[in-house]
Amino acid sequence: MTTITVNLGARSYPIHIEAGSLAAAGARLAPLARGRTMAIVTDANLTGHLATLQASLTQNGVASEAIVLPPGEGSKSWATLETLCDRLLDLGIERGDHVVALGGGVIGDLVGFACAILKRGCQFVQIPTSLLAQVDSSVGGKTAINTRAGKNLIGAFHQPAMVLIDPQLLDTLPIRELRAGYAEVVKYGLIDDFAFFEWCEANGAALLAGDVALRTHAIAHSVAAKARIVAADEHETTGTRALLNLGHTFGHALEAETGFSQALIHGEGVAAGCALAFRFSAAQGICPGQDATRVAAHWRAVGLPDGLAAAGISATGARLVDHMRHDKKMAAGTLPFLLARGIGQTYLDKTVNLSTVAGFLDAEAR
Numbered sequence: 282m283t284t285i286t287v288n289l290g291a292r293s294y295p296i297h298i299e300a301g302s303l304a305a306a307g308a309r310l311a312p313l314a315r316g317r318t319m320a321i322v323t324d325a326n327l328t329g330h331l332a333t334l335q336a337s338l339t340q341n342g343v344a345s346e347a348i349v350l351p352p353g354e355g356s357k358s359w360a361t362l363e364t365l366c367d368r369l370l371d372l373g374i375e376r377g378d379h380v381v382a383l384g385g386g387v388i389g390d391l392v393g394f395a396c397a398i399l400k401r402g403c404q405f406v407q408i409p410t411s412l413l414a415q416v417d418s419s420v421g422g423k424t425a426i427n428t429r430a431g432k433n434l435i436g437a438f439h440q441p442a443m444v445l446i447d448p449q450l451l452d453t454l455p456i457r458e459l460r461a462g463y464a465e466v467v468k469y470g471l472i473d474d475f476a477f478f479e480w481c482e483a484n485g486a487a488l489l490a491g492d493v494a495l496r497t498h499a500i501a502h503s504v505a506a507k508a509r510i511v512a513a514d515e516h517e518t519t520g521t522r523a524l525l526n527l528g529h530t531f532g533h534a535l536e537a538e539t540g541f542s543q544a545l546i547h548g549e550g551v552a553a554g555c556a557l558a559f560r561f562s563a564a565q566g567i568c569p570g571q572d573a574t575r576v577a578a579h580w581r582a583v584g585l586p587d588g589l590a591a592a593g594i595s596a597t598g599a600r601l602v603d604h605m606r607h608d609k610k611m612a613a614g615t616l617p618f619l620l621a622r623g624i625g626q627t628y629l630d631k632t633v634n635l636s637t638v639a640g641f642l643d644a645e646a647r
């Protein structure tokens with residue numbers, strides 16, 4: 282069992298990581314239940330995990346009520362938020378209660394936001410079931426829904442009270458989703474940890490193939506990095522937390538071009554976006570070309586897209602930059618970019634000219 286703490290003063294919380302721990306989650310949750318019925322929110326693809334969790338709660342004397350939502354990004358909506366809040370109110374949830382979010386990023390973001398606003402804030406616990414949620418979205422308190430105008434535009438910072446991570450849950454995750462989550466793992470190496478990038482190069486394929494010890498190590502390392510960054514800059518005001526957006530500005534444009542469809546799922550967009558951010562940095566003379574080549578080679582080695590063609594994108598640079606202009610990070614007409622001086626040396630650059638980016642993307646497409 283590895284436990285990592287997100288240090289946020291009175292709102293600090295533990296992240297417990299252990300293979301097989303879902304079946305024992307009841308013992309951890311019982312003190313939070315305080316003798317009351319626990320609400321568990323999950324999606325219809327996760328009823329097996331739900332049964333495991335409910336059995337463990339029963340064994341520990343905790344009654345539970347499940348709210349099962351439709352799977353998929355469509356549930357991060359005003360309509361589902363309303364349904365969920367009404368169901369939680371019908372259950373009589375109080376501010377001191379802990380709602381359990383059992384699922385991937387969609388469930389975590391939606392439940393977290395519902396708990397941020399329910400009775401002006403109630404508690405919640407994250408039990409992430411996808412690699413992407415285990416290494417990124419379940420930690421740090423970013424919660425949101427999507428609207429007509431874009432993704433994650435309505436939300437709040439609301440930290441969970443506890444995160445329980447069971448790497449064994451990844452055994453049933455489709456390989457494409459596993460790979461997409463792995464892009465966020467490697468991202469921590471690219472940001473500021475060259476040795477971890479080398480570890481990923483050496484172990485990524487075996488991790489994806491199913492080695493639970495390697496998965497557990499990668500998750501613990503990633504979560505420790507994220508906990509450090511969130512503790513330093515909870516609300517993304519100093520620039521430290523913005524480092525987590527490496528690959529996301531380029532990636533967001535590619536995802537927008539595919540209509541945020543299954544043609545390019547988020548982690549795949551992040552992988553291609555990181556490759557582009559490194560090649561853009563190299564093209565500007567900021568980063569050694571061999572580092573950009575090395576990032577792209579690792580994505581190819583594990584079956585992730587390393588650029589526009591591999592991501593199935595044939596749009597012009599101008600069109601992709603237009604998608605970037607709708608990015609919520611746009612401020613006073615400029616868009617901050619995460620660029621790199623090398624692998625493990627990412628920094629925030631607020632001086633990037635969008636027409637230079639468009640020219641670079643046109644050259645990438647040729």
Ligand code: GLY
Nearest residue numbers: 417421423522525
């Ligand atoms: N996923 C980026 C962040 O949590 O800040």
